[in-house]
Amino acid sequence: MAEVKVGIIMGSQSDWPTMKQAADILDELGVAYEARIVSAHRTPDRLWDYGRAAVGRGLQVIIAGAGGAAHLPGMMASKTRVPVIGVPVQTRALSGVDSLYSIVQMPKGYPVATMAIGAAGAANAGLMAAGILALQDADLAERLDAWRAALSASIPEEPVDE
Numbered sequence: 001m002a003e004v005k006v007g008i009i010m011g012s013q014s015d016w017p018t019m020k021q022a023a024d025i026l027d028e029l030g031v032a033y034e035a036r037i038v039s040a041h042r043t044p045d046r047l048w049d050y051g052r053a054a055v056g057r058g059l060q061v062i063i064a065g066a067g068g069a070a071h072l073p074g075m076m077a078s079k080t081r082v083p084v085i086g087v088p089v090q091t092r093a094l095s096g097v098d099s100l101y102s103i104v105q106m107p108k109g110y111p112v113a114t115m116a117i118g119a120a121g122a123a124n125a126g127l128m129a130a131g132i133l134a135l136q137d138a139d140l141a142e143r144l145d146a147w148r149a150a151l152s153a154s155i156p157e158e159p160v161d162e
C-alpha cells in the first residue's frame, strides 16, 4: 500500500461532506491519504498526539477543515511544521465567514494556507496538497497536469442558453 503523505483532519463528522471533496480529488489523482476527526475543542489530546507524530509518520501535508470557531487548523500548525492547508467549513449562522476569519488570521510564525469557504475550498485543498507532493513526484506531476488540462478542455468557449 502507498505511504500516506496527506492527512485530512476535520473538527466533526458533520464536516465530512465538505472535506470529502478534498479526499475525492486525492482519489482521482492517486494520492494516498488518511481522514480523521480531530478537534481542538472536543478532543485536544487527539490533536496533540496527531501533531506530535505527524513528521515521524511521514506526513507531508495536513489538510484541516473546521467550522465556526475553527481553531483546529491553527492549533495543528502550532504543533507541527508539516504544512497545514486550512479549509473554512460553511456554517449556517454566519455562512462560513466565522470559519474563514478564525483560520486565516494566524500570527507571524505559524502559517495556515487558507482556502476558500466550503466545498470548492476543500477541493482546492486537495489540489494544493497534490501540487506540493508533485514537486518531488514526477508521476504525480504528470497526473496533475493531465487533470488540469482536462478541466481546461471541458470549459466551452461560448455560453449556451440553458
Ligand SMILES: Nc1c(C(=O)O)ncn1[C@@H]1O[C@H](COP(=O)(O)O)[C@@H](O)[C@H]1O
Pocket: 010, 011, 012, 013, 014, 015, 038, 039, 040, 041, 042, 065, 066, 067, 068, 069, 070, 071, 072, 073, 089
Ligand atoms: N471548529 C471546530 C473544532 C476545532 O476547531 O477544533 N472542533 C469542532 N469544530 C466545529 O464545530 C462545528 C459543529 O460541529 P458539530 O456538527 O459536531 O456540532 C463543525 O463545523 C466543526 O468543525
